[in-house]
Amino acid sequence: MIWDTKNKTITKTFPTPVQQSCVNYLSYNAKNTSLAATTQNxxxxxxxxxxxxxxxxxxxxxxRSISAMKFHHESRSLLGLTTDEGHVVLRDITTNKDKVFFENVHASPVSDFAFSLINKDVLLSSGYDKVMHVYDIRLQNVVSTIRTPHTLTSLAINNENQVALGTKNGLVLVYDLRDLANPFKVLKGHEEEVRRVAFQPNKHKTVSADVSLREDMETLSPHKINSPVRGRASDMFFTNDTPPKNVELSVQGDAKADSFLVMMGLDKSNVDFDEEGNKSERKSDRTELRYRQLDAEKNISKMSTPLNSRTAETLGFPSPIGITNGVPDDGRGSHFNLSNVKQTNSNVNVANLDTKALEEMKDFVKLTLADVADDNRNYFLHIMMALTKQKLFLEKQLVGMNEQIQHLVQNQNALVEINRKLAMEIDQLKIQRNPF
Known part of the structure; x- marks a missing residue:
């Protein structure tokens, strides 16, 4: 059944399967067109x-024992399943065939799994064998592994590459996917098993009360709201058999370049509005929106000023300031006329307009500075990740050279031993030939 929690009513009822069994897991797909229900059988x-x-x-x-189940957050036909035998399966429900199958990837039951919100081809799983694996769905391999001293019971990932792992002894381990050596936070507070972990959703930034016009304009904007999921430009991780490509240090390069920053989902320049937009369009739209708002507010202010000019001049109302207790003014208070009131009102409107324009200019400068700061941050992160990728490649080459040297030393030692044995055999043959 599907319930309406607000009205406390049942909105939909589904027929019972032929083989009745308890329902353990439920999951909606990406477009809310299908509902998956995993039963105990x-x-x-x-x-x-x-x-x-x-x-x-x-x-x-x-x-026949499913330990976890959920749909992919972006691909509506991709269903993830894990088992008590340690398998991880991704099934395409359109063809009802396995798209990816990781057999016995865990030595114990798989406790939980999650899809990355940044890269749609990244999958993570945790198990009772105290291990967390990071997978590349497209390459169908395990790209990273974390071994912990605790039994892992649950897993969650946010859109900042942070991974939370719940443990059986009540701890929560928080890792950063960019550095899986050690957890950067260990949260304590539970005395029993942590069955589920979750990150708090990001709150929308609060804006001032005078942006209702901006909200209306954004509602009419042809662009769609950007998704937190980044598009995949290339392989996410560097594998052992693939040398790195040319390192691109330019931030304004090709969006499809083989950037380790893009692979990890840290390059905000790769965020798509409608899978075709780019960050420059976003900035230009934001700037154009701010100018439109300023023009609209100026027009509104101009429309309100004539009430204090022409109307006051044509209508000859006596000034209430010049009348005291019903006695007409003798001329001494004649300077309190409508022209002064008109001038005062116009000055107030100009002051209000200047204050609003100043506030809007401050907001515009803040947004511009924030964009510049984001660009600089992305630039330095891009350089750092590119250098890190090059460093990893050189380290792997060094390890391979060390292994080759060790192999050569072993071969040399084996040849020396063979030569020694041959020399001994020659001496024995000489002794047998010439016994005296």
């Missing part, structure tokens, strides 16, 4: 949310 029933009937039953040939 190992079957996963896919319901269509339009027809409200089962359209597919997913059965794994490798296992």
């Amino acid at each position: 190992g079957d996963t029933v896919i319901y269509g949310l339009v027809s409200n009937i089962p359209v597919l039953t997913v059965k794994l040939s490798c296992s």
Whole structure:
């Protein structure tokens, strides 16, 4: 059943499967067109949310005990499943065939898994074997592994490459995917098993009360709201058998360059509005929006000023300041006329307009400085990640050379031993030939 929690009513009811069993996991797909329900007997029933009937039953040939299940957050036909035998499976529900199958990747039951919010081809899994794996779905391999001293029970990842791992002894380990050597935070506070972990969603930035016009204009903007998921430009991680390509240190280079920063999802210049926009369009739209807002507010202010000019001149109302207790003024208070009131009101409007324009200019300067700071940060991070990639490649080459040297030394020692044995055999043959 699907419930409306606000009205406390049932909105949809799905038919019961033929083989009745307890439902352990539920998950909606990316477009909210399908609902997956995994039962205790190992079957996963896919319901269509339009027809409200089962359209597919997913059965794994490798296992009948599902330990975790969820849809991919971006690909609506990709369903992730993990088992108690240590398998990780990605099933395409359109063809009902396995897209990726990691067999016995964990030595114990897989406790949880999650898809990266930055790179759609990155998958993470945790298990009771105290291990967390990082996978590349497209390359279908394990690119990184973390071994901890604790039994891992749950996993979560945010859009800043931070990974939280819940443990059986009540700890929460927080890692950064850019440095998996050690957790940068260990949260204590539970005395029992941590069954689920989650990151708090990012709050929207609060804006001043005078931006209602901007919100209306943004609602009419043809651009879509940008998704936190970055588009994948190239391989995410550097593998052992692939040498690095040319390092691009320019921030304004090709968006599809083989950048380690882009792979990790840290390059904000690769964020798409509608999978075709870029950051320059975003800046220009924001600048144009600010100018439109300033022009609109100036027009509103200009429309309000004539009430104090022409109307006051044509209508001959006596000034209330020049009348005291019903007695007409004798001329001494004649300087309190409508012209002074008109001048005062115009000065107030000009002051208000100047204050608003100054505030808007301050906001515009702040936004510009924030963009410049983001560009500088991305530039230095880009350089740092490129140098890190080159360093890793050189280290791997050095390790390979060391292994070759050790192999040569072993071969040399083996040849020396063979020569020694041959010399001994020659001496024995000489002794046998000439016994005296």
